[in-house]
Amino acid sequence: MIEADLILYNTSQVHTCASQGKPKKGKSMSDTGAIEQGAIAIKEGLILEVAPQSEILKRYGSSKKLDVGGMAVCPGFIDPHTHIVFAGNRINEFEQRVSGSTYLEIMAAGGGIMSTARAVREASVQDLVEQSLPRMQKMTEYGMTTIEIKTGYGLDLPSEMKMLQAIEQLAALSPLTILPTFLGAHAFPTELKAEPETYVNLVVMEMLPQAMEWFKGSSFFQKGLPFFCDVFCEQNAFNLEQSTRILTEAKKIGYKIKIHSDEFTSLGGIGLGIDLGATSVDHLDVATVDDQKRLSMSETVGVLLPGVNFNLGSTHFADGRGMIDRGCAIALSTDINPGSCPSPSIPLMMAIASRYQKLTPAEALNACTINAAFAVGVGKMCGSLEKGKLADLVVLNQPDHRYLSYEFGSNPVKYVLKKGNLI
Ligand SMILES: [Zn+2]
Numbered sequence: 001m002i003e004a005d006l007i008l009y010n011t012s013q014v015h016t017c018a019s020q021g022k023p024k025k026g027k028s029m030s031d032t033g034a035i036e037q038g039a040i041a042i043k044e045g046l047i048l049e050v051a052p053q054s055e056i057l058k059r060y061g062s063s064k065k066l067d068v069g070g071m072a073v074c075p076g077f078i079d080p081h082t083h084i085v086f087a088g089n090r091i092n093e094f095e096q097r098v099s100g101s102t103y104l105e106i107m108a109a110g111g112g113i114m115s116t117a118r119a120v121r122e123a124s125v126q127d128l129v130e131q132s133l134p135r136m137q138k139m140t141e142y143g144m145t146t147i148e149i150k151t152g153y154g155l156d157l158p159s160e161m162k163m164l165q166a167i168e169q170l171a172a173l174s175p176l177t178i179l180p181t182f183l184g185a186h187a188f189p190t191e192l193k194a195e196p197e198t199y200v201n202l203v204v205m206e207m208l209p210q211a212m213e214w215f216k217g218s219s220f221f222q223k224g225l226p227f228f229c230d231v232f233c234e235q236n237a238f239n240l241e242q243s244t245r246i247l248t249e250a251k252k253i254g255y256k257i258k259i260h261s262d263e264f265t266s267l268g269g270i271g272l273g274i275d276l277g278a279t280s281v282d283h284l285d286v287a288t289v290d291d292q293k294r295l296s297m298s299e300t301v302g303v304l305l306p307g308v309n310f311n312l313g314s315t316h317f318a319d320g321r322g323m324i325d326r327g328c329a330i331a332l333s334t335d336i337n338p339g340s341c342p343s344p345s346i347p348l349m350m351a352i353a354s355r356y357q358k359l360t361p362a363e364a365l366n367a368c369t370i371n372a373a374f375a376v377g378v379g380k381m382c383g384s385l386e387k388g389k390l391a392d393l394v395v396l397n398q399p400d401h402r403y404l405s406y407e408f409g410s411n412p413v414k415y416v417l418k419k420g421n422l423i
Pocket residue numbers: 081083260335
């Protein structure tokens with residue numbers, strides 16, 4: 001008998017979301033790799049084996065056993081797209097919006113991303129950490145075990161570096177796996193609105209190299225984690241030419257690539273991302289059928305953020321159903337941020353995606369686990385319950401995983417385990 005640190009047993013089903021080392025595309029997204037009455041043996045934070053309980057209890061012994069009371073178990077959730085580090089809030093703007101002001105009117109009055117940027121510029125690293133940590137804790141309560149975090153509210157060199165430092169401190173304070181992304185090209189700062197090329201030069205010539213230098217001295221680099229560069233490719237943000245210049249330079253100096261594309265207008269950002277071998281292309285609300293087909297033939301994961309459409313009161317959503325039917329690998333994310341989606345709940349995103357993007361509960365589960373892991377370049381390390389992967393998992397408070405999409409507004413998560421430890 002092999003000695004394990006922990007055996008988790010008495011499940012209804014274990015949904016492994018196993019994927020043979022690649023993201024799930026098309027039809028395979030409807031397979032959750034369910035093992036009826038499965039059990040899991042864990043040692044040193046890693047999964048030894050997932051199999052039917054009768055086999056696990058025959059092969060493994062442990063002084064520590066976790067009886068989950070007949071509930072369903074799935075991999076810990078992974079959020080591949082967040083703006084969780086920020087200062088202040090945009091509650092006033094939200095109220096103005098529901099009272100009839102348009103997003104453009106609010107922007108013209110100094111609101112939007114720039115109002116958060118002002119608050120971030122005034123905040124210390126410590127302020128950012130103190131304000132962001134409770135948001136991460138809330139995400140954890142909803143089953144999150146890995147989170148990507150973007151900069152992009154500094155929009156000048158010192159403030160963007162401050163955001164990177166805050167992300168590293170958050171990673172040190174939390175048991176979660178954190179992945180950093182440099183998003184200096186999130187918006188043009190007010191002071192350079194009239195000189196966009198000056199800001200692009202600043203991003204390319206100063207911010208990208210300095211952020212990479214920071215990364216190489218960071219704990220993320222020591223752990224072998226990737227570092228991403230992201231750009232908001234959109235009308236009134238960065239056009240295709242500017243996005244191409246920034247991301248091409250970023251790739252040259254060692255960044256992995258992500259792109260915010262096709263949220264409101266289709267400028268060609270999806271094709272750019274695919275051509276550069278992007279890890280993910282995100283939003284895709286107005287992605288053309290041609291771009292969806294190209295995405296299906298690439299290694300790039302499409303990340304959908306349906307909480308944004310919901311929060312903005314829109315009835316238009318990215319064509320998740322069409323993308324899966326065309327063979328794309330799709331992931332879901334909260335996009336948690338103070339303006340367009342102030343929600344820490346990934347199960348809520350599954351519920352919205354099922355209703356408005358017609359993802360089945362099984363597709364939504366794979367989209368928040370294994371495909372989300374590949375959307376942040378850690379699909380070989382986590383995202384599914386397979387031998388040798390991190391023992392990051394969620395015990396639901398229901399015996400059926402479909403409750404994740406079916407019920408909404410409540411928290412369906414009973415326990416969260418990170419590297420085999422209850423958190
Ligand atoms: Zn975003």
